[in-house]
Amino acid sequence: MGYFTSKKGKQSAQYPQNVTVLENAIKIPGGVGEIKASIHRPIDGKIKTVTVSKTPSGKYFASVLFEVDGETPKTxxxxxxxxxxxxxxxxxxxxxxxxxxxxNPRHLAKHEKNLKRKQQKLSRKKDGSKSRERQRKLVAKVHERVANTRQDFLHxxxxxxxxxxxxxxxxxxxxxxxxxxxxxxxxxxxxxxxxxxxxxxxxxxxxxxxxxxxxxxxxxxxxxxxxxxxxxxxxxxxxxxxxxxxxxxxxxxxxxxxxxxxxxxxxxxxxxxxxxxxxxxxxxxGGRKSVLRHSPVKLEAPTIASA
Ligand SMILES: [Zn+2]
Missing domain, CATH: 3.30.420 (Nucleotidyltransferase; domain 5)
Structure with a gap:
């Protein structure tokens, strides 16, 4: 089973195979169990691995790598x-x-302004202080919001x-x-x-x-x-x-x-x-026979124990 290794930055763990994607959840073996999830794209191939990562703001994401048996796509x-x-x-x-x-969507600029303001505030906090840690998390959260908004637009x-x-x-x-x-x-x-x-x-x-x-x-x-x-x-x-x-x-x-x-x-x-x-x-x-694709899946409930 996987576990989270690094304490700083983005932490991630890999779960090879035996992962089941349910309608609103992902089932992971090795005592981890079911994790509530919102599935952004239909998963229509054989699952190879699932990588679960924890973002700096404490959210969990799973990236599902799956193999698609290709009929050659139609013209x-x-x-x-x-x-x-x-x-x-x-x-x-x-x-x-x-x-x-x-x-670019209008609200993206708004998020970016917000990010700048929060980053400035962070730079003024004392090293190692509790309020610095709190501010760091706030900045990480806005970072994620900016990234998600952009991804959404690009999709x-x-x-x-x-x-x-x-x-x-x-x-x-x-x-x-x-x-x-x-x-x-x-x-x-x-x-x-x-x-x-x-x-x-x-x-x-x-x-x-x-x-x-x-x-x-x-x-x-x-x-x-x-x-x-x-x-x-x-x-x-x-x-x-x-x-x-x-x-x-x-x-x-x-x-x-x-x-x-x-x-x-x-x-x-x-x-x-x-x-x-x-x-x-x-x-x-001649289309490729099989294609490996990454499909991001957002996990809503952080129920994985970090070992
Ligand atoms: Zn001309």
Whole structure:
């Protein structure tokens, strides 16, 4: 059986197999018993291991790793989305006809302000004092709330974009951050773009749709999506511009998303995948037989004894 090892930071214990996921609980062997749980996603495969962790604020989480016997996923049909990930808007999405902009949820900013205030208060507390420990727990709690709010948002958006699409195209984050703008490197880790792309990837794979990452530098902001004229510069503060070649008025992010989408379609075509711009078919090239996935499960009642 597992036990919690470290006293500081995140503590965790692994339970290999023999774990049963019930409707509102998880049953763990070795005298631990049933733990009340809210299951966030349906668990539809063979369970490999369950890792139970205790967060610094004293909450318990279980992460269930399970194996899915793959029938090869069916060929997905639907839209093709090009996404420009950004700091001003979290994501600007082009489906070839219209542009949709998705901002970080408003309450996220509120949590973050709260976090800053509580952290400042913590820094003024005396080392080793009881009130410092109390404040540390408060900070940890807000941290978790921020993380949960963000995860929730990322799950909802990735679900929305994978539910009616055959392919989603994004720029590779490494290339985007390193080449385009050095300040973006920090923003990338702050915004949760990486987590978002992971969520998208498994949700798309599950239904036989594709995630295309453009993994070389691509001038998505500098290219006119109408005539492909490329301007030499596009400073970050310019939100709208007019193409000097064809006179089209562009929204910066919408134009970038449209270019990303077009580049993805080009990649799909040269890849030999049948695809039509108004949403034809993308056939997956031999889906994987079995997939390992992590499914976070929130435990509500801390009934595990820490040994
Ligand atoms: Zn143009």
């Amino acid at each position: 997905a049909k639907g839209k093709i989305y090009g996404i420009d990930l950004g700091v001003k808007h979290f994501a600007v999405v082009s489906d070839g006809e219209k542009i949709s902009k998705y901002d 909802k958006l990735s679900h929305k974009l994978s539910s009616d699409s055959q392919a989603v195209i994004v720029e590779n984050l490494h290339v985007k951050g390193m080449v385009r703008n050095h300040n973006l490197a920090k923003a990338i880790s702050d915004c949760g773009w990486g987590t978002f792309i992971n969520f998208l990837a498994y949700k798309l794979e599950r239904k036989g749709a594709k995630l295309i990452e453009i993994d070389r530098w691509f001038p998505s902001s500098k290219l006119c999506s109408n005539c492909y004229h490329q301007v030499s510069e596009m400073p970050l503060d310019i939100r709208e511009w007019i193409c000097p070649n064809c006179g089209t008025k562009h929204d910066r992010d919408g134009n970038a998303a449209t270019n990303i989408r077009a580049e993805g379609i080009r990649i799909l075509r040269t890849d030999g995948t049948a695809v039509s711009a108004n949403g034809g078919e993308v056939s997956p090239k």
